[in-house]
Amino acid sequence: MARISTIKNENAIPREDREQLSTCLFCDEKISKGGCWAGSKCIGVCKKCSQYLIDLFIDTLDDTDESFKKSSVETKMKYIEQMGVKRIVKKEEDSKKQEKYSYIKKLNLKYYAEVGIIDFFECTMTIVEAINKLSGVDKYNEEVLNGCENDVKEFIYSISREYPHTIRFFAIPDLNYGTFRLGCVAKIQNNGSTYILCGNRSYFEGIDEPGYNLTVKEVY
Ligand SMILES: [Zn+2]
Numbered sequence: 001m002a003r004i005s006t007i008k009n010e011n012a013i014p015r016e017d018r019e020q021l022s023t024c025l026f027c028d029e030k031i032s033k034g035g036c037w038a039g040s041k042c043i044g045v046c047k048k049c050s051q052y053l054i055d056l057f058i059d060t061l062d063d064t065d066e067s068f069k070k071s072s073v074e075t076k077m078k079y080i081e082q083m084g085v086k087r088i089v090k091k092e093e094d095s096k097k098q099e100k101y102s103y104i105k106k107l108n109l110k111y112y113a114e115v116g117i118i119d120f121f122e123c124t125m126t127i128v129e130a131i132n133k134l135s136g137v138d139k140y141n142e143e144v145l146n147g148c149e150n151d152v153k154e155f156i157y158s159i160s161r162e163y164p165h166t167i168r169f170f171a172i173p174d175l176n177y178g179t180f181r182l183g184c185v186a187k188i189q190n191n192g193s194t195y196i197l198c199g200n201r202s203y204f205e206g207i208d209e210p211g212y213n214l215t216v217k218e219v220y
Pocket of ligand 1: 024026027028029045046047048049
């Protein structure tokens with residue numbers, strides 16, 4: 001489930017699916033805002049028709065749940081209200097998760113792994129060096145880099161219960177686009193555990209020359 005306003009310019013979604021998502025299932029009108037669902041079929045619903053989703057919910061329960069069908073209007077109402085509260089709470093939790101690590105997402109640092117201990121950081125960039133070096137690159141502006149450093153602190157704390165004492169950035173060649181992407185390394189005190197975050201899962205295979213068999217996990 002998603003909101004049409006947030007996905008209408010999402011190029012990762014095929015054009016015909018985007019078309020279908022922005023056509024109201026009930027009235028067939030084109031919509032730029034509303035709820036949508038991308039399953040085996042793509043559907044969108046406009047505000048005016050959204051009440052019919054409740055009809056659909058009631059019909060589904062009437063047809064599949066004998067005790068619901070036989071219950072009074074008040075009991076049905078109570079059931080729908082309870083379900084409504086559950087769904088709203090879930091939606092709130094989902095949107096909080098979505099907001100989390102927004103700067104890590106901007107830098108596409110989707111994957112991370114705990115690597116062998118790294119002690120020397122001369123070939124990396126501190127946050128100040130990264131900001132100065134990349135000042136002309138909009139994607140890596142000061143707000144994004146500072147935000148990313150904070151996100152990385154919180155993320156490392158969430159997995160290790162310790163804030164990192166060292167966070168550095170480094171460049172990874174991206175031959176597809178003839179450029180370099182940023183990766184990030186963070187180290188905590190406890191046993192010197194060092195974590196690397198980057199946007200390409202295969203990168204970890206490339207750097208695992210000592211054969212630690214790194215376990216690569218997803219940040220988000
Ligand atoms: Zn409609």
